[in-house]
Amino acid sequence: MSRLAGAAGVFAVLVLVMFFARWNGGELVTLNLGFRTFYRVPLTFVAFGSLILGMIVMLLAGLHADLRVRRFLRERLEEEDRAERQRVDRNQRDLFASEASEGEGP
Numbered sequence: 001m002s003r004l005a006g007a008a009g010v011f012a013v014l015v016l017v018m019f020f021a022r023w024n025g026g027e028l029v030t031l032n033l034g035f036r037t038f039y040r041v042p043l044t045f046v047a048f049g050s051l052i053l054g055m056i057v058m059l060l061a062g063l064h065a066d067l068r069v070r071r072f073l074r075e076r077l078e079e080e081d082r083a084e085r086q087r088v089d090r091n092q093r094d095l096f097a098s099e100a101s102e103g104e105g106p
Helices: 002-023 043-087 097-103
Strands: 028-032 037-042
Touching (some): 028 043
């Protein structure tokens, strides 16, 4: 059921995008970027361009956060490994070592 709902959601978004592009295809706007001004830019280019640019920015921000979390977890795992190695009792012996050596005999 969730696949059907996901497909319906994607289809609805695509229909809305097509209607937006159709209804605003002839609209021209002035795009002021601060350092440069563009005149007579189609509104659909501005809308879809800003959408794509926002997705790229969020991807880069997510990658940065993900790499930071992975580095933290790797360091924590190394610290726990060092602590575990210090805590291991070196005087332990294998309980099944005598049985294995008895089975190998003549």
